[in-house]
Amino acid sequence: MAQEFSSVLAGVARDVDAMMARLLPGGEEPELPLFQAMRYAVLSGGKRLRPFFVVASGQLFNVSSSAALRVAAAVEFVHAYSLIHDDLPAMDDDDLRRGQPTVHRKFDEATAILAGDALQALAFEVLADAATHGDAAVRVELVRILALAAGAHGMVGGQMLDLMAPDQDYGIGEITRMQRLKTGEMIAFACTAGAILGKAAEPARHALHAYAHDLGLAFQIADDLIDATGSAAEAGKAVGKDKARGKATFVDILGVERARAQAGLLADQAAKHLDLFEEKGDLLRQAARFVIGRRR
Numbered sequence: 001m002a003q004e005f006s007s008v009l010a011g012v013a014r015d016v017d018a019m020m021a022r023l024l025p026g027g028e029e030p031e032l033p034l035f036q037a038m039r040y041a042v043l044s045g046g047k048r049l050r051p052f053f054v055v056a057s058g059q060l061f062n063v064s065s066s067a068a069l070r071v072a073a074a075v076e077f078v079h080a081y082s083l084i085h086d087d088l089p090a091m092d093d094d095d096l097r098r099g100q101p102t103v104h105r106k107f108d109e110a111t112a113i114l115a116g117d118a119l120q121a122l123a124f125e126v127l128a129d130a131a132t133h134g135d136a137a138v139r140v141e142l143v144r145i146l147a148l149a150a151g152a153h154g155m156v157g158g159q160m161l162d163l164m165a166p167d168q169d170y171g172i173g174e175i176t177r178m179q180r181l182k183t184g185e186m187i188a189f190a191c192t193a194g195a196i197l198g199k200a201a202e203p204a205r206h207a208l209h210a211y212a213h214d215l216g217l218a219f220q221i222a223d224d225l226i227d228a229t230g231s232a233a234e235a236g237k238a239v240g241k242d243k244a245r246g247k248a249t250f251v252d253i254l255g256v257e258r259a260r261a262q263a264g265l266l267a268d269q270a271a272k273h274l275d276l277f278e279e280k281g282d283l284l285r286q287a288a289r290f291v292i293g294r295r296r
Contacts, residue, residue, distance in 0.1 A: 005286040012055050012072075013048040019069040020076060023126055025118075037107045037115035038122075042080045045098045049219075049291070050075045053190035056283045057208055061198025070132045071142060071193050077123040078150050079186065082159070084116040091163065120150070133197060141196050149189040158182025165247040172253050176217065179250075183223075184216030191215070191284075204276065211273040211284065218266035219291045221259050224249040226294075229256060263292040 020042055025035045051072030058068035087094040087102040088109060094102055104112035126132060127142045148154055158181030165178070191212035195205045228251040251259045267288040274281030 005283070005290055008283060009047065009049075009052055009287075009290070012052045013046070015065070016048050016051040016055075016069055016072045016076060017043060020073045023070075023073055023122065025122075033107065033111055034114055034118060037103055037111050038119055040106060041084050041103050041115055041119065042076065044100055046076075047294070048072075048076065049287070050079055050186065050190040052287065053187065053212075053284075054193045056287065057191050057194025058197055059194070059283070060204070060277055060280055061194055061200050063194055063197040066131075067133055067197050068194065070126055070129075071197065072190075074123040074126045074142075074146065075186070075190050075193070077119045077126070078146065078155075081116040081119040081123075082150075082155055082186075084112050084119070086159065088112060091159070135199075138196060138199065142193065145192070145196065146189050149185040154181055154185035155183075158185070162247070170248045172250075175248060175250060175253070179220040180213070180216060183220050184213060187216040187219065188212035207273050207276045211270045211288075214266045214270035214273070215288055215291060218263045218270065218288065221250045221263040221266070222292050222294060224251045225256065225259055225263070227251075260292075267292050 021039075024039050024042060026039070027035070029035075051069075054072040054075055055065075055068045058065075058071075083097060084103045086092050087097055088104055095105055096102065100106075102112075103115055107115075123146065124143055127146060128139055130136075130139075132142070133139050150156065158178050161174075161178040162182055168174070170178070188209055192205055192208045194200075195208055228249070250262070254262060270288045271285040274284055277284075
């Protein structure tokens with residue numbers, strides 16, 4: 001089962017990489033260094049879990065592969081932009097991402113900032129294009145929900161809380177909220193995007209959002225476990241940095257074994273939200289188990 005899921009995930013990654021390569025700017029204009037930095041950030045590997053959630057949720061509602069892959073690419077553009085900015089010296093100050101130099105190390109800080117800005121703009125350009133969906137109302141809804149997920153009440157707000165964390169006495173409630181914003185809202189968009197594309201009824205959208213809520217927390221606990229117990233070679237980036245900075249994590253509060261158990265419980269809860277879809281939800285159920293078993 002795990003091998004089958006890994007094969008499906010790899011296939012989605014290949015398809016979305018091909019779509020992103022087509023959508024990313026190229027050419028020999030004077031701003032070529034910006035284009036190169038954007039392509040380096042996006043096409044340097046990765047599991048493409050968020051794009052997978054878009055594609056898998058789209059399959060529940062018979063969404064065309066082209067539409068799903070365009071939205072998947074937009075999600076990954078926003079994710080890549082966030083990683084570029086997170087890695088900057090002003091934030092996490094990381095030198096490695098996916099086992100390779102971070103964008104500001106490969107190029108320079110100014111180019112990295114601009115590459116992130118341009119990727120964010122490109123994501124919304126893709127969603128607003130008629131090629132993504134023939135119904136303008138659907139495109140507007142995609143733009144609106146992604147903006148909410150990525151902005152001050154989502155990913156960016158969560159990053160602000162994360163930057164404040166070393167100077168705060170965060171408990172489990174505060175950490176949960178921070179990670180729901182920083183990581184969970186983008187995962188929630190990815191998991192519900194297929195329902196938006198397919199004009200699904202509210203119960204289906206609600207089920208996918210509930211799935212994403214539990215999955216997002218499980219995903220973050222898995223990340224904390226990797227940072228606490230993994231190696232840089234496995235993770236493809238520096239580990240142990242949260243502890244060094246004095247930032248509280250799920251592992252700090254729960255301990256390694258309780259954190260693992262909690263991640264498993266959340267994955268099981270996430271899978272139960274898919275009962276509405278019966279066997280059509282199997283891929284998303286497998287994804288919940290994959291998320292907590294990964295090492296990077």
